[in-house]
Amino acid sequence: MAKIKKTIKTIKVDADKCNGCRGCEIICSSFHATPKYSSVNPARSRIQIIRHPLKDIWLPVFAGEYAPAECMGRDKYVIDGKEYEECAFCRAVCPSRDLFKEPDSGLPLKCDMCEGEEEGPLCVRWCLNNVLTYEEREEEVEEQAEMAEMEIGLESLINKYGLGKVADTVARMTQKN
């Protein structure tokens, strides 16, 4: 099977340094507005800060894959004596919560690493506390595996929202770029 090079993009999160300023949410939502930078609405951000000031919890979480069904159970973490809310570290866009859903359409949001932005992810550049560090590395993967990944994602979106709505959204995003 043919192997292709894939760039793995990573944002390392040093959560202890986060003070909950939400600058990352502001720039992400503005970058993804239509037209670009025309509005600010943190509800549209692909990074969300899980905030519990009284417990000194400020946890940046990035929007990941769409999941059509919620898990059979929930996870809950306690780290250094701090108890995080259920599913706090989970990146999935799933029916159990409103996180990472486009406020008007309900469509799932996903971090795209600020695709098209030459100088890399904006949330990383806007974070003044050096919480976020961007890294890239190359890996060899099987071509077919990458295609299958893309198809699974598309199929679940079409199952939930219907082909028409997904096609409209893709057309809107293509115009935007």
Ligand code: SF4
């Ligand atoms: S910009 Fe940095 S410090 Fe501010 S909330 Fe985002 S990750 Fe935390």
Ligand code: SF4
């Ligand atoms: S990398 Fe870009 S798309 Fe992803 S959360 Fe940061 S600003 Fe948003």
